[in-house]
Amino acid sequence: IDDASGNLTFALREGWYGDLLVRVDAVDDGGTDNGGIDSFSSPSFWIRVSFANVAPSIRLSTANVEAEQNSGFGEIPGFVVVDSLGGPNEPNQTVEFDVAFVGGDNDLFAAGPLNQPLVDAAGALSFGLADNRFGTANFTVTARDSLGTDNGGVDTSEALLFSITIVFANQPPQFQLPSLVATVAEGSSAIITGFATNIQSGPTGARAEELSQDVSFFVELNPGIAYPHHSEGEWPVGFDALPAVSADGTLTVALSPSADFFGFFPLRVWAQDSGGGANDASDKVNFTLDVTPVNDPPTFAIAGP
Template structure:
């Protein structure tokens, strides 16, 4: 920063003195000593002195300096080569700097439908860059989910003090979610850091297939034995058949193959000539009864 016209040299000395040059001495007097990366200077251009200030990064406060003009003829024979000192005060006004942080890991993994806490996800959390002296500010985090917002029941959220990342994933959603996070302080102005990207890979978890049964089945002795199929078909025996959980409205496991197991549990197992069969595609039950047998049996499906 250069402040032109800071000093005006009205005279280089007495009226009969030979030609001489003038320089300026700038000395620190009091206040905050480390406001500047280099000592302030005043350079003469013609009869105008321009003040140059090279600010130190992230520093603010007040410093007092003295400015003295010095000519080039020296002090021989009891002469005087310096002017009287002029006191100046320089105020460097506080400007809020954005908070800073690091991410311990930018590639996370979790299982679908899980709740998780990643301890210390954000590290080296500071109200501002090193040397910024912004103590007393509070830091919070903003996490942007974008198009992946529906993947979460709650969160993702990062705690401003611990840096822990927490979330609860929605069921039946898997893949790679591209997310980003930034830190924000309460100092106003430039109070938000740059966005930092990270990914959360949600691994699929196989869910048990689901279905419903229409109810118990009653047939007559020898029913269906003379038919081409040699048995009795019960339409709509198994309903709402799905390869995944009943709440999987997205059908994330619809490409899986399914079969039904029908296992005898109790009663008279000899009333059927073979284990009942349930067709996955339409839920139809095929029941082949044993000839001249009657009674009751319970099966598990």
């Protein structure tokens, strides 16, 4: 208290609040001789310091999260760490985390609120990936406590920025065979258009980076079949060239005109894209090459005298 003005001043201790009962005593320098009175005490009064919430303080275990394309559901325990719930003497409170998208690729996550990036009460980050998507999405996360904003309090932490990057993983090419039997006449050649159809370098709905890859086809003998007139490591006798499928799905077969053979030849075909990696090849599809017989003219010889 200022002696001259009577003004009361005080400094508050950070983080503390409550009620304090005080009294003011005044003493002059005139003494108490001859029954004098040199002091006076005021009635007691209260100083009330109202509670004002202090925002929680948080940090991230990492600001850059990575997951592989088509890896499904991702979870990172301890992603958000709460360093402080606020002031040192705050009442019991709960904390929730709010995640907000702020930029980048907004199609990386599957439909539904539980698949969007979330942080649970324990600070674990979770998300569910959409199929065949890759790229980077940027988010902010804030912590919000349950003590409100009365008396100028603050219940929400500073927003922290983080990113989720879904790393491209090549997907196998796709195709269909409208017929599992290709027919060619004995000793002839054939070009069969539309042998393979619906050719894609990745799954339907994938991004342009996936679907713009080149696709090549390969035809091979079925290792579980014993072929006639066939030596290990070679094609059966009667083929002038390997059966081949072009990028547009056309099958080309060249048989030797001089070879006298026909029948069913089980083969298999598969596709490979130019995206590389361990997942660049389709499943192998079995089909049958049906070499149909062509009647040969009779032969004879005239016996000598």
